[in-house]
Amino acid sequence: MREKTTNRTYQRSNRANELTPEERAIFDTLDRDRIPQHVAIIMDGNGRWAGKRALKRFLGHQQGAESVQYVVETASRIDLPWLTLYAFSLENNLRRPKNEVSFLMKLLKSYLVSNVQRMNDNNIRMAYIGRTHELPNEVQDTMRWAEEHTAKNTGTTLTLALNYGSRSEIVDATRRILHRMFAEATKRGISLEDMLAAEGVDDAIKSRIDEQQISENLYTASMPDPDLIVRTSGEQRISNFLLWQIAYAEIFVTDRLWPDFRGIHLLEAIQSYQQRERRFGGLGEGSDEDLSDVLPAENEFARL
């Protein structure tokens, strides 16, 4: 399978000495050469965390924002190059009460403003995926500010998925490919129809729309696909998150609610990941079974 290449220089920090003793104990059991390149997390359970304490939901979100910082700092200490967090889905935007949406927007802004310094101290770079242009202007301004102020960092990239939906990402990628085809025809001074016909319509479309083209037009074009996807609070679903990109990711579901999730739990997820055998649709190691005894002879296929 083709490995996706990213044009980003990642610098290892070798800061494992900054882990807590509990984190360090798990880290020491890990194979350093098999730390995943990219972990994506569906942060769920803020509301339930608050409900269990008879608190308002917004306090669960506030505590959830604290977890974000703990987890990304541990990620940076173990040299995890890419961490992507599902912070606000398109569905959250459309289906949650207006006051909850506006609280989440304020929380995001204040999270960014208060943590950019810490991001820089930890060499963390901020990035975003999603239809972020639909977010309130002042939120977009703060996002841009945080991105610019961390752009030179060469450690972990923290990507926040905001106003994100995977199906709409695939729709946006398809639209971009079509726009690019139109632009190409315009540049060549011919109609799209003539441009495609000149190459043979089938071949022309195949060469312009394939898996690589779709990958390169997703919001995640510059990132490797996630190796591991974590979901908190026990639900066993993907909820429209990175559907294309997680085709071969390992899935780790924990009952722990997101506000209780810390760096040590990220390390536990990675420990579980390292115990899995990734096959990418192939066979596992040592699977060189001789099938000649069980397969029908060639001339018997005709009768099957």
Ligand code: FPP
């Ligand atoms: C699910 O909890 C989580 C979210 C709606 C989004 C995640 C938001 C945060 C972690 C806080 C802000 C993040 C940043 C980056 C500042 P839920 O409300 O669906 O929980 P429930 O299923 O228990 O009700």
